[in-house]
Amino acid sequence: MSFDMSQFHQVFFDETEEHLANMEALLLALPVEAPDPEELNAIFRAAHSIKGGAATFGFDDLADLTHVLENLLDRVRKGTMQLTREMVDVFLRSKDMLAALLAAHRGGESADPVAVAAVKAELVGIADGQPSATSVPESSLPETSPAHQLYTVSIEIATEAPDVESVLESLRAEGELTVLKQREEGTGSPWVVRLVSVLTALEVAETLAFALSPDAFHVVPGSMVEEADGFGLFLDDTAGGLAEQLVAATRTEEEAEAAAGNLAAALEDNGFGLFEALPAETPTSDIEGFGLFEPLESAQAAPVAAPAGQEAAGVRPAPAAPSPATPAGTAKATPAAESSIRVNIEKVDLLLNLVGELVITQSMLMQSGSQLDPGEHERLLDGIGQLERNSRELQEAVMSIRMTPISFVFNRFPRVVRDLTARLDKEVELKTIGENTELDKGFIEKLSDPLTHLVRNSLDHGIEEPDVRRRKGKSPVGKLTLRAFHQGGSIVIEVTDDGAGLDRERILAKARERGMAVGDTLTDNEVWNLIFEPGFSTASVVTDVSGRGVGMDVVKRNIQSMGGHVDIDSLKDFGTTISIRLPLTLAIMDGMSVRIGNEIYILPLSFILESLQPPPADVYAVSGKGLVVNVRGEYLPIVHLGGLFEVAHAKGTASEGILVIVECDETRLALLVDELIGQQQFVVKNLETNYRKVEGISGATILGDGQVALILDVTTIVRSNQRQVLASAPGQSVAEV
Amino acid sequence: MTMTDTAMTDTTVKGSARVVAREFLVFTLGREEYGIDILKVQEIRGYESVTRIARAPAFIKGVINLRGSIVPIVDMRLKFALAEATYDPFTVVIILNILDRTVGMVVDGVSDVVELPADSIRPPPEFGAAVDTAYIQGLGAMGERMVIVMDIERLMSSEEMSLVDEAARSQSSQ
Numbered sequence: 001m002s003f004d005m006s007q008f009h010q011v012f013f014d015e016t017e018e019h020l021a022n023m024e025a026l027l028l029a030l031p032v033e034a035p036d037p038e039e040l041n042a043i044f045r046a047a048h049s050i051k052g053g054a055a056t057f058g059f060d061d062l063a064d065l066t067h068v069l070e071n072l073l074d075r076v077r078k079g080t081m082q083l084t085r086e087m088v089d090v091f092l093r094s095k096d097m098l099a100a101l102l103a104a105h106r107g108g109e110s111a112d113p114v115a116v117a118a119v120k121a122e123l124v125g126i127a128d129g130q131p132s133a134t135s136v137p138e139s140s141l142p143e144t145s146p147a148h149q150l151y152t153v154s155i156e157i158a159t160e161a162p163d164v165e166s167v168l169e170s171l172r173a174e175g176e177l178t179v180l181k182q183r184e185e186g187t188g189s190p191w192v193v194r195l196v197s198v199l200t201a202l203e204v205a206e207t208l209a210f211a212l213s214p215d216a217f218h219v220v221p222g223s224m225v226e227e228a229d230g231f232g233l234f235l236d237d238t239a240g241g242l243a244e245q246l247v248a249a250t251r252t253e254e255e256a257e258a259a260a261g262n263l264a265a266a267l268e269d270n271g272f273g274l275f276e277a278l279p280a281e282t283p284t285s286d287i288e289g290f291g292l293f294e295p296l297e298s299a300q301a302a303p304v305a306a307p308a309g310q311e312a313a314g315v316r317p318a319p320a321a322p323s324p325a326t327p328a329g330t331a332k333a334t335p336a337a338e339s340s341i342r343v344n345i346e347k348v349d350l351l352l353n354l355v356g357e358l359v360i361t362q363s364m365l366m367q368s369g370s371q372l373d374p375g376e377h378e379r380l381l382d383g384i385g386q387l388e389r390n391s392r393e394l395q396e397a398v399m400s401i402r403m404t405p406i407s408f409v410f411n412r413f414p415r416v417v418r419d420l421t422a423r424l425d426k427e428v429e430l431k432t433i434g435e436n437t438e439l440d441k442g443f444i445e446k447l448s449d450p451l452t453h454l455v456r457n458s459l460d461h462g463i464e465e466p467d468v469r470r471r472k473g474k475s476p477v478g479k480l481t482l483r484a485f486h487q488g489g490s491i492v493i494e495v496t497d498d499g500a501g502l503d504r505e506r507i508l509a510k511a512r513e514r515g516m517a518v519g520d521t522l523t524d525n526e527v528w529n530l531i532f533e534p535g536f537s538t539a540s541v542v543t544d545v546s547g548r549g550v551g552m553d554v555v556k557r558n559i560q561s562m563g564g565h566v567d568i569d570s571l572k573d574f575g576t577t578i579s580i581r582l583p584l585t586l587a588i589m590d591g592m593s594v595r596i597g598n599e600i601y602i603l604p605l606s607f608i609l610e611s612l613q614p615p616p617a618d619v620y621a622v623s624g625k626g627l628v629v630n631v632r633g634e635y636l637p638i639v640h641l642g643g644l645f646e647v648a649h650a651k652g653t654a655s656e657g658i659l660v661i662v663e664c665d666e667t668r669l670a671l672l673v674d675e676l677i678g679q680q681q682f683v684v685k686n687l688e689t690n691y692r693k694v695e696g697i698s699g700a701t702i703l704g705d706g707q708v709a710l711i712l713d714v715t716t717i718v719r720s721n722q723r724q725v726l727a728s729a730p731g732q733s734v735a736e737v
Numbered sequence: 738m739t740m741t742d743t744a745m746t747d748t749t750v751k752g753s754a755r756v757v758a759r760e761f762l763v764f765t766l767g768r769e770e771y772g773i774d775i776l777k778v779q780e781i782r783g784y785e786s787v788t789r790i791a792r793a794p795a796f797i798k799g800v801i802n803l804r805g806s807i808v809p810i811v812d813m814r815l816k817f818a819l820a821e822a823t824y825d826p827f828t829v830v831i832i833l834n835i836l837d838r839t840v841g842m843v844v845d846g847v848s849d850v851v852e853l854p855a856d857s858i859r860p861p862p863e864f865g866a867a868v869d870t871a872y873i874q875g876l877g878a879m880g881e882r883m884v885i886v887m888d889i890e891r892l893m894s895s896e897e898m899s900l901v902d903e904a905a906r907s908q909s910s911q
Contacts, residue, residue, distance in 0.1 A: 353805030599789065645791035690838045691800065691809040692902040694790055700800060700807045708788040708802045 008412055009105075011445070012053045014342055016062075016102055019046040024095050032085050037077070041534055043091075044073040045554050049449055050098065056416055056452065062101050065116065068123045069094045075127075090122045124170045154180075157191040157217045164191055171195055345442045348401050355391070355398045356683070360706040362391045367705075399683070404444045406484045406493065407435035412448065413455055413482060420459045427466055427477045428459060434484040439491050443582055446562055447493065450555040454495040454578050455480065457552070462499030462576055472573055474498065486606060487715065490564075490698075491582045498575040502528055502568070510536065528568035532556040555580075591682045591701070593709065594660065594673040597647035600709045602682055602701055603671070607662040607714040611676060616655045626724075629659060629670050636661065636670045639721055641712075644696065650674060664718040671717070684711060696720070758854040761877070763884055764831065764844040767819035771844075772851065772877060772884040777833050781847055784828035794899055803832065803839065809900060812843040816898075819845075835893045840900060842893075851884065853877040858886055 023046040026039050047070040054062035069091065075081040097119045100111040155171075157164055168191075171177050176196040362384075369377070369384045410432045417430045463469075463478035470476050481496040504527050511518045511530050518530070530536060534553040559566050564582035590605040618630040619638070627638040638659065642650020651657040651674045659670040682701040687694060687710075698713035761772030787799030787810050796815035800807045810830060814822045822843075830841045858875040872892040877884040894901050 356805045647791070685805075685807045687800070687807055688902065690807060690840060691790075691900060695792070697790075700788075702802045702805070702807075706802055707786070708800050708807055710788065710790070 009057060010340060011448070012057050013102060013106055015445070015448075016050050016053060017099075019050050020095055020099050020102070022046050024092065027088055027091055027095070030083075030088060032083055032088060035076075035083050040073070040077040040083075041553075044070065044077050047073055049554070052449075052452055052456070056412065056419075059101070059105055061111075061116065062098060062105070065094060065098060065101070065120055065123075068120055068127070069098075072123055072127050087126055090119070090126060093119050094123060121166065121170060128169060128172075153195050153197075153219055155191075155193050155195060155217060155219050157193070168193060345402075348398070348441075352398050352402065352683075355395050356702060359391050359395055360702070360704065362387050363704045364706075402441045403438045404441050405436045405438050406444065406447075407432075408444055409448050409451055410435050410482055410484075412452070416452065416455055417459065417480060420456065424459060425465065426459065426463055428463055428480050429477050430480050430482070432482045437484040437486065437491065439484075439582070443491075443562055446558050447580070450558045450580065451482075451493070451495065453552070453555050455482075458495060458497040458499065458576065462497040462501075464500050474573075486604075487581075492579055493582070494577055494579045496575060496577040501572040501574060501576055502531070502570040503572070507531060524570075525568070528570060531568075532566070590679070591711065592660070592679050593677040593703070595675040595677055596642045596645065596673050597650040599645075599647050600677065600703065600707070601641070601645075601673075602709050602711040603660060603662070604698075604711065604714060605679060607664055609661045609663050609668070611658055611660045613658050614654050616653075619654050627654070629654060631661065631670070634668070636668050637721060638670045638672055639717060640672045642672070642674070644717070662714050662718070664715050667718050667722065669718050669721060671712075682709075682711070758852045760850055760852050761884065761886065762831070762847065763849050763851055764829070764847045766813055766817060766845055770848065770882060770884050772853070772886045773831075773833075773889040775850055777835060777889055779832040779834045779839065782830045782832060782841070783826055784824050784830050784843060797899070798843065801841065803841070806839060808832065808839045808841050810841040810843060811893075811898065811900070814843065814845065833889060833893065835890050836901075838901070840893055851877075851879055853879070853884070853886070861885075 023043050026043045026046070030036075030039055030043075047066050051063050051066040051070055054060070054066060072081070072087070073091075076083050076087070097111065097116050101116065104110040157167070168177060168179070171193070178194045178196075180192040180194055365384050366388060369381055372381065374381055413432070414430055417428055421428045458480055463480065464472070466476035469478065479496075479498045481494070483492075483494045483496065485492055504524065507527050507530050508518055508520070508522070511533075514533075514536070516530070516533070518527075531552045532555075536552065556566055559580050559582070562582055564580060567579045567581065568576065569579070570576040591602040592605055592608060593600055593602050595601075612631070614629050614631070620628050620630070620635070622628055622637075627640075628635040629638055638654060640650075640652070641647070642652070651672075654670075654672055657672050657674045658676060659672055660676070661668060661670050663669075684699045684701060687697060687700050694710075696713055696716050697710045698716075699711045700708050701711060703709050760775040762775050762778050763770055763772050765771070785801060787801050789799040790797065790809075793799075796812050798810040798812050800809050802808075812822055813819075824843075828843060829845075829847050830843050831847065832839060832841045858877045860875050861870050861873040862876075863870065872888050872895070874886040874888045877886050892898065
């Protein structure tokens, strides 16, 4: 599955910038004494979105810092920690740091790692300095669970390293930390600690590198270190290779020392603990931060591992040891800034409307022109013809600004699925259907967050571990399907998994725990809808994948803000389908314009099978009620649209007019219209913007002459016809014909 | 359409009254003159042919294309069973902006824009105007004339106008 992730980076950068700006504005306006829970939620959601996106794209430094920030915000939000002015200050500084890191990824000046580490330490300090009174802070931390991959790493830290306590403190925030061996001053034997957390060895190494000199510590995956014994990495050349990898850029001792000299002045602690441009030096983003510790990497690092190992063995980590501030950071290729601009969607709308007006004016000119004598007005008529072409092209160009295939969103997911499944130790096959369904650009941008949440949820909570699946008699490989299609004047996007389904009892129990008044009599749908409540999570374990209960609340909000709604369909052990239904506001639709009486209506082409003019002999009356038509042996009910829409002067019989056979939900129907006018693309306008929902109408469009034509909602027509049949003739069978 | 100031505006020069004076667009329905807050008025247009909406009340004439947006048109004459509803190039449609929605209303004619100080608007007595008193803010005196000040927002979003869905109504009232 190879595709270019960088095409989405721009979107991520832009989105993150928005989130950061939003966060800042909210923080600045936040009354410290009595913060509005809604605003705290909003800040938290912004942090959560940034973290999610950053993790998806492998910007681990961003994800890392945001994770710490998010943990704190979560506690403030849940009321287990009192907000203080100092905290807001630190939050704001974190926001600045995130912005700096973002700018660095964009290819600007790289962020100052010391400052980043300092802000992170401040955050951690707050988290630790104020243990909550009501709930144990650890509850928000990952704990051992079969559902989430935890990594055990062993860390050895040189005796001379300063501030080891604070480093350990920060590690403690990441997971379960066991100090196997304390430093012993005289003997020079190092610290040995073991950390059980969601962080991989590589991630731990990166975290440590912010605070410690790279050759002052060693990180090795697994718990191979037995109590009290160091693993002697400081003395041996090692195959572990991780720490070496981090110093890979250190070329010579002289160079490093020179660099250290330059930096010493800027440092309070004798130039120790600097590790500049770390993000740039860490290996490819493929393994970075997705929990994939690939031993392969150590092989890559082998050529440099040897000299680095020698250095470690020979020199021993001295306090003024080399700070590998190498020029490697600057060597990182600066990607050319993408030449795209973000334009307020309202401006595009305005443009589109203006072009619509232009087209209408043009067709008016065309009409007047057609009455002129072609010989006399040759140049004028030429000009009108040219105007027509130009305005059509202009219209298409403007429309193409807004319409984007949904593949733009879907394409993000193979990567998300791959990385997450690896991390969660699950096997999942992702299938996408209908990637070419076009929808409004505005929707595309707003869809990516909710869909990411849904996909993460499905992977984390929905699809079970392979052996659980086997026990249930399912294929060990889970299926996740993303599907997009047009239906009944809406665009539907479904996220379907064949996992465990929602757990009714657990949701109810959780709701009661949260003090919500729920009875056992709730329907399944009502129970499912509980998960949209803010802060509602049934996950027993909070991971940085999901389970904070922020996702579904965000999903619902985002979808509602687009005028759509979310439906959940879930069956225990068969899976869950979450469908997002969005209105067609500005979607473009292929349609057939038909005349009924003196009125024009549009039929969406996707529903039309064929149209025909049946001989009168093929039309039968059913029990004195409706009419059916025999189409090649199939009897289809005829719906008289003129009657349905109370159109004056509509033709009454099928032999006078024409029948359009439509299909929806596997039901066929013959719609009686007077005449087919033609097939073309229509810009769908929402009728509900200024008016109300009209039964049988899904929207409106503007015809070439500037008149409004209504778009028929075939789904509703088909369904109401079925209801009518059921209501009017219970027990009557069509076979009577 | 001439929007001349009436002589009335000159009589309201006094400080405090001046501050709270509001401008109203005055239109006629039958023999009565109604005023609506000028800030709710987007524009005034001639009547053009509309697209009928099936099964809508008779006073909802249909929808028009107003520079790309679909705007419903209400005929107030039909709604309040006033004058005879004829449609010709001189029929006037007032396009209103209410609760983020755009609605057009057909009236007999638009006369002018007046400035009425708040204290010159008296509460509505129980009287026999065509419009329900619930939608009347008060009566404004303009010399010899009397203007019925209409709460157009309330009227247009009311259930009886059936312009707004129940859901949207409850949303906007929050």
